[in-house]
Amino acid sequence: MDLNSLYQQIILDHYKNPVGKGLREPFDVSVHHVNPTCGDELDVRVHLVENDGVTTVDDISYDGQGCSISQASASVMYELLQGQELTEALAIEGAFHEMISSRGTIEPDEEVLGDAVAFAGVSKYPARVKCALLAWMAFKDAVVQTQSASSLFSSHDAPNGEEATT
Amino acid sequence: MDLNSLYQQIILDHYKNPVGKGLREPFDVSVHHVNPTCGDELDVRVHLVENDGVTTVDDISYDGQGCSISQASASVMYELLQGQELTEALAIEGAFHEMISSRGTIEPDEEVLGDAVAFAGVSKYPARVKCALLAWMAFKDAVVQTQSASSLFSSHDAPNGEEATT
């Protein structure tokens, strides 16, 4: 195992020059997620737009601090999901989650994941899995909240908590 | 180590035919002691008499149930301490306690301990030390209580408790 398989150039680039960073308006839901082991925090805002029965991710904005993996992952997520149809965005999220949790057993699909395949190496470093997922879990949590006005989860609750301890 | 060194004939004899057993009047103090590991219980009553500044153990009466060691020990205690001057009785108690706690390192003094030397073998069986001391600790506790009207210890308290856990 080589450190460069974890810190691929594309990750370091996104870390230094994150895309889409900064909290923007308008948004439907804003969530605040924390990685309890390191104390890093991330705010994610989601703005969905519905047109002809098709929901699109009009904007994902984010801000916070964290390690290179978590920051780059947020940036890549923005690039990938911004402007996508919601169903497509959630499919990408699913594929990303699966890859990261796979301990290197899943060959990522570059068609679906684009730049995010650079994070494949993270799956071999269990302590960093949470870093890579932080933004994505926040996104998913936010979407769930937009979907149910009477949300089952507060941003403080289950999804973040769940992730916090794996 | 031989079982017969623990169960000397004299112990088994006292067990079968205890001397002085049964609770009698008059008494100054009555205490109830328990061995928490086995659940055995013993009541001991002490009646002291003072004459010309000399305190004598006029009666020790006892009743309860327990193993051969504890019952025989109470019986031998009765034989040894009954009618003794209190200071002498406490000295015997001290010698007995020392012998029992010695793990076989102390050669008991038959002059002082009489039949109680039969309990020397107990000191090599740590789990039985409490059995042999049960009556004697109760006696000592009772004496302490007669000595201080405003007793520091209730029969339920420290001395028994202390012993209960060694």
Added chain:
Amino acid sequence: MTLIAPDSATAWDLSAIRADFPILSRTVRNDRPLVYLDNAATSQKPTMVLDAERRYYETSNAAVHRGAHQLAEEATEQYEQARARIASFVGGAPDELVFTRNATEALNLLSYAFLNATVKKAAGAELPAGADRFVLAAGDEIVVTEMEHHANLVPWQELCDKTGAVLRWIGITDDGRLDLASMAEVITDRTRVVSFTHQSNLLGTINPVAEVVAAARRVGAVVILDACQSVPHMPVDVLALDIDALTWSGHKMLGPTGIGCLWAKRELLDAMPPFITGGSMIEQVTMERSTFAPPPQRFEAGVPMVAQAVGLAAACEYLDALGMSAVAAHEHDLTSYLLAGLEQIEGVTIIGPTNNIDRGSAVSFVVDGVHPHDVGQFLDDRGIAARVGHHCAWPTCRRLGVPATTRLSPYLYNGRHDLDEALDAVRGVRPYFGAA
């Protein structure tokens, strides 16, 4: 190490099994071979378990859940794999298993969930969603049985003392069975918890879990099963038992000292406020206040017993390789033999069921005219390790009119030859003490 095919009772290769337990070949007292029959108190450990612990220390030891380095990764992985392995041993999910110091602590963790929820509610402090299930009011009732180990009695007495709840219990019959007839009076609408033992450590009785659970479910009580004497000895499946929580100890099932287990339904754990607090169980901490991680982490503050978890997982491996049904069948055979043997000895009275139906291998007895401790001492002199006393079930002794008992409790590495030795020694007791 020798592992025989699962559930092949016919292939029970006792000498191969015994070879896995080094301590069994030692001698005691006057060069007597050890006959270890004190398994209800604690079991011996196979080499496989000791090796697993040692391997952990010698290769991967690190603080879990906190590190970016390789050892920390390995330690975390071994710890969490152990959790999954042990959970699956009782049919549970990994995130439903909490490690404690011993079964006693697991039962206290549950009783303190009630205390803490009640006290926090009264103080207006924050509680997890669903915690109302744990808030007690004066007059609420907690039900145990008259055959509980102190570990499943005293914590509930304490809880009642502190909250004004009332402790009630299902009585037992003269032959040491639960008095089911009285159950309907005891388990009522006021009942909030029913906590009872699967198998009595004093009597050997295996309780009719389904009947008790049905009564508890009718009134919506939380159902807790003390499985200290069942998980080591028979197949246990938490889903089949339909209980809310299961508690047991590692040291009685070939595992290390210093580890116990609480399995509980996820929704129950989710609703419980924390017990022991500190590092690794938090979500966020400021000087002013803290929020807590989800279960099982919420209940595992501080550096956990990692090596012990690894050792206990190896014990599960060992037991599953033998097959828990085969273990139970082997013990059942030994129990029949022991009961029959004891019944033939004059002056011996068995305390607990004398028939071998719904009965485990812990067999208590008293000998006419000889105190149980003297009986045990006599056995000890013959190399036989028996237990004497009230076995931490003092009220059960009182109920059955004995101050104490002598107890023999064979396990998977014992054979009939061990029981022959023990029976022979019991035969010698009354003559020695001049009681016959």
Added chain:
Amino acid sequence: MTLIAPDSATAWDLSAIRADFPILSRTVRNDRPLVYLDNAATSQKPTMVLDAERRYYETSNAAVHRGAHQLAEEATEQYEQARARIASFVGGAPDELVFTRNATEALNLLSYAFLNATVKKAAGAELPAGADRFVLAAGDEIVVTEMEHHANLVPWQELCDKTGAVLRWIGITDDGRLDLASMAEVITDRTRVVSFTHQSNLLGTINPVAEVVAAARRVGAVVILDACQSVPHMPVDVLALDIDALTWSGHKMLGPTGIGCLWAKRELLDAMPPFITGGSMIEQVTMERSTFAPPPQRFEAGVPMVAQAVGLAAACEYLDALGMSAVAAHEHDLTSYLLAGLEQIEGVTIIGPTNNIDRGSAVSFVVDGVHPHDVGQFLDDRGIAARVGHHCAWPTCRRLGVPATTRLSPYLYNGRHDLDEALDAVRGVRPYFGAA
């Protein structure tokens, strides 16, 4: 095993010591030799400790305090001898030492003494003589510091949440020292408890115990010292420190996982109601009520961590043979070397005292432009085990304006060559991440 003469700092035979720790010769990642510098989280174990545990299991394993048979006698004796040995390691008496699962549990045991006394008093339940010392009223104050491990913070927050007591804290200065100037405002007549760390696990700061104790004594508060980071690293004497209670963990001082210690003055223990209840901690039990054994048994319910106690006693033996002053001197030398080395690296900022006065070996730092976790990952790739994160002292990080740190914490088996490796790696961090 190699034991060198006590306190012969000159004779510090590092290679002989390292030979006692098998794990130190393993490699990690890409065949890099392991450089273990995560000792503030947990220490490695010498063969002597592993052998002691194993010997216990293979020769004398039995349930303690309950048996008439020889194994039970031997197990009890070894357990109680371990208690005496470990108590004497900190200058305490055997009956003042309570075994817990870890230091976190020891601190909770103390905080729960306050909760239980308060709740029982309110309910009119029985309490030990002297327990009033533990009964809290709304407005009573509990004092900690701003450099506590969560283990010495969250339990007190919880206690306050439940009782209406108020948590206060002594702040820290920018260089990570206690702000003694503010102490007089914080410790007042309302203070009932002062609980603070002897040595910060994040900053390395060794606190001025005498000053804090003096302030606490003036107002009659109970004084608790969290010695997790001092007992393993320097001579600690409870009488000289004049404190009421001391808590620490076995796993950080070469001992097994799964065991912690609470030393407390006998009169304090005597006055405390029980925490975890069940078997072995009782005096008498009926279905209606129970009375409790004196300390330390009162606080050790259920089958204890016997093998772990035996292992920890062996660790004390090992440390005393080296001599704790010699251990401290060796670490002091390493700390000077490490501080000096880090200060020379551009972009590195030490979090905590930069001078080596009243300072232990835990050295935290941040690297400009690189997240602490990325620093740790880079070190890991070179075989260096460092810790990253908030180190369970999150409020301390906040106070010092960092989200997290990377921490190196050498111990007795580390040498300058380990630090050279670490420093070399730290030098490589900024170039790798393009931050320099």
